Amino acid sequence: MEHEGGVLKSNPMRTETILQTTDRQRYIEMGAVLLTALGKFVFMDMLNWRFPFVAAAVLGWTIYVLYRRKMEPTTTKYWGFRGDTFRETLRFMLPFGLLSIAIFFAIGLYQDSINLTWHLLPILISYPIWGTIQQFLIIALVAGNLHELKSLKAPKFLIILVTAILFSLVHYPSYWLMLGTFLLALFYGYVYLRVKNLYVLGLFHGWLGALFYYTVVGSDPFADVFLRLFA
Numbered sequence: 001m002e003h004e005g006g007v008l009k010s011n012p013m014r015t016e017t018i019l020q021t022t023d024r025q026r027y028i029e030m031g032a033v034l035l036t037a038l039g040k041f042v043f044m045d046m047l048n049w050r051f052p053f054v055a056a057a058v059l060g061w062t063i064y065v066l067y068r069r070k071m072e073p074t075t076t077k078y079w080g081f082r083g084d085t086f087r088e089t090l091r092f093m094l095p096f097g098l099l100s101i102a103i104f105f106a107i108g109l110y111q112d113s114i115n116l117t118w119h120l121l122p123i124l125i126s127y128p129i130w131g132t133i134q135q136f137l138i139i140a141l142v143a144g145n146l147h148e149l150k151s152l153k154a155p156k157f158l159i160i161l162v163t164a165i166l167f168s169l170v171h172y173p174s175y176w177l178m179l180g181t182f183l184l185a186l187f188y189g190y191v192y193l194r195v196k197n198l199y200v201l202g203l204f205h206g207w208l209g210a211l212f213y214y215t216v217v218g219s220d221p222f223a224d225v226f227l228r229l230f231a
Contacts, residue, residue, distance in 0.1 A: 021075070021148070023149055023150055023151050026145040026148065026149055027145075029141045029145060030141060030142055030145055030146075032141075033137045033138070033141050033142055036057055036061075036137060037166075037170045039053060039057070040053065040170060041172075045173075050224070050225050051225050051226070051228075054130055054225075057133060058129060058130060058133050061133050061136065061137065062133075065079075065081070065136070078196070079136065079140045079141075079144065079196070079198065080135075080136075080139075080140055080144075080192065080196035080197050080198035080199075080201070081198055081199070082196070082197060082199075083199070085195050085196060085197040086197055086199060086200060088195045088197075089191060089195050089196075089197035089200040089201070090200050092191045092194070092195070093191065093200055093201070093204050096187055096204075097204050097207070097208060100184075100208050101208070101211055104208075104211050104212055104215040104216050105215055107215070107216050108215035108216055108218070111216075111218075113215065113216060113217065113218030114214070114215050114218070115214050115215075115218045115219065115220060116214055116215075117214075117220065119214075119220055119221075119222035119223060120210060120211075120214050120222075122222055122226070123210040123213075123214075123221055123222050124206070124207055124210050126206075127205075127206035127207070127209055127210045127221075128202050128203045128205070128206030128207065129202075129206070130206065131201075131202040131203070131204075131205030131206035131209060132198055132199065132201070132202025132203070132205070132206070133202070134202075134205060135188065135192075135198050135201040135202045135205055136198055136202075138163060138166065138167045138170075138185065139163065139185075139188055139189060139192045139198070139201060140192070140196075140198060142163050142166060143159055143160065143163040143189045143192060143193065144192065144193075144196075146159045146162070146163070147159055147193060156193055159189070159193070160185075160186060160189035160190055160193070161186070163185055163189050164181075164182050164183075164185035164186045164189060165182065167181050167182065167184075167185040168181050168182035168185065174217065176212075176216055176217050177212075177217065180212055180216065184205070184208065188201055188205070
């Protein structure tokens with residue numbers, strides 16, 4: 001990527017985007033992501049308000065995305081809410097996703113933790129929404145902002161590593177989730193800084209995350225979240 005007169009010139013497979021985002025605004029966005037992460041520990045881990053927290057986070061950040069789109073329409077496309085890079089991103093993600101699924105089932109068979117029920121289906125449908133928001137927060141607003149900061153010229157590998165560590169820490173205290181999200185974030189960060197598409201990353205995040213719960217972790221998110229609402 002090259003910057004000329006405030007214009008971000010991408011490679012021929014991407015559309016030129018004009019951004020007016022300042023470093024101060026990028027730091028504010030990253031601070032808001034940090035507050036959201038801290039909210040996870042308070043509302044999900046301590047108070048066990050999983051569904052209300054996820055719903056509030058999805059709604060709040062969706063409002064922010066729509067606000068930024070209204071104020072500066074090119075911003076959301078720059079973040080990765082776009083369709084023109086869908087196929088290119090899918091070519092990166094599909095082999096990785098298939099390999100990940102094979103590893104999940106291998107681990108699940110080894111430790112006898114596979115817990116496949118019909119509950120997996122609604123999670124496969126709904127979890128990509130939350131997965132897209134998570135990718136937006138961690139990959140776009142953390143990795144993307146760190147990469148674009150004018151006051152900080154960090155190498156890509158360091159940005160990807162820091163982002164993966166942060167994403168892993170958010171999933172404490174589940175060590176399986178911490179390991180899985182760390183490895184996933186390493187690859188997601190690499191893909192995002194190469195070609196941006198949050199739809200593909202969010203879709204794979206949701207599907208791989210759902211299968212990870214029902215194979216490696218051996219838990220049932222549908223029962224833990226949705227059935228509890230009607231208990």
